[in-house]
Amino acid sequence: MSIDLTIEDGIATVTINRPDRLNALNQEHYHSLSAAWIEVRDNANIRAAIVTGAGSKSFCAGADLKEFIPNPPGAGEMWLTQTDQLLNRGLEVWKPIIAAVNGWCLGGGMTLLFATDIRIAASHARFGLPEIKRGIIAGNGGTQRTLMNLPYPLAMELLLTGDDVDAETASRWGIINKVVAPDELMPAALEYAHRIARNAPLALQASKELALRSRDVDLATGLRIEQMFNRFLMSTQDASEGARAFTASRPPKFIGN
Template identity: 85%
Template sequence: MSVDLRVEDGVATITLNRPERSNALNQEHYRGLSTAWIEVRDDSNIRAAIITGAGDKSFCAGADLKEFIPNPPEAREMWLTQTDQLLNRGLEVWKPIIAAVNGWCLGGGMTLLFATDIRLAASHAQFGLPEIKRGIIAGNGGTQRTLMNLPYPLAMEMLLTGDPIDAATAKNWGIINKVVSADELMPKAMEYAHRIARNAPLAAQASKELALRSRDVDLATGLRMEQMFNRFLMSTQDATEGARAFQEKRAPRFVGN
């Protein structure tokens, strides 16, 4: 399958496995990616996820335009908004997601990156939104999430020039957390994922949801939501376990309940 999913020790690794096409996605691969995200969302054994690309040249080159442009979807599909939902196109996945960018991150790969929570890149990675050079726009959230992730002039530079930036610039602009060597990329991503997975999973998901929803609500509403979420979390087994483990000076054993 061109989208591989592996789960080990509470961490899911999704690999876009089409290196001969720079891990570009056609309709079949988008469906496979949607299925993978839904499994991450619904499997209670998964506490964190990593998304990466196969090979050492490309994370994801976005949509496979050689297939999409000559074969656009039918007009009626415009309103099938719940079909094959993606992380960057409406699917709500509150589990923490780490991007391990192992090469070119372009177009839909970039908008996928913008929908992740922690982002690592190999030093040779390149980032860009080149759609404007092909006569189209950055879709699947490209025109929306770029300004959420970057100051206005930097976002508009990416959207309007279509020119790529290197990993050092991406880190300087705040798009990614760390730049590492290619051989350190997956070990570092896995280290992050395991650090997250050791924490209380319900609290991790609540933290992510509240942080993202803060973009859409006023401060008073956000503070009230935060209070309500914390009141709920205090009633869970994990909160009891966290307090007991602190008192007994040991590592907590969270179960997500």
């Protein structure tokens, strides 16, 4: 029972592997998940990543409250803000990340989902933020990212009722991109990953970073940063290769430089 990381053809797959607890995360799992995301961030051979859960019942049920509530962290840990950073809590990973939701997506599983870029769900998946029913709040970005992903009344419905919704509702609300049959989930996620990974890796990361930072800057500043990023990218070997490949009507061979 662990966080498993595999890499094949430039695609990393991060699997939350604790199916007996619906892939709920204890402190050890959070530590391992942080390490996996750092590897995705820093490994130049990785072009894109998929995150999923082991088994067929659950993507991630969030924090294992049976372990966390009786044993809360010490007060001093409140200020250890760089410890075990996560995709949905502080860690900046600009490579594209695809969620393959294979069942329950609850609590911290939802906030993890909200920190991904493309989201595919099996038809039996369900989504919710039930923390309010347990006397706590949706942490690790739950109260922050929900309103970034949903219109206000829908976000507040999830946050304040704690109820879950099915995959078709999640699709209609815009939480996920596509609903597929369970046996089509990973093939669909891999198809997205390979389609994305064929593009220039520096341009992919720049596009993601600019899009996310646009939420925090005014339009004039965002346009200026975009211009500077593009000037930088035009000087790269990948940009030259992209032009050559287009002229020769052949697929480009990008190297991330």
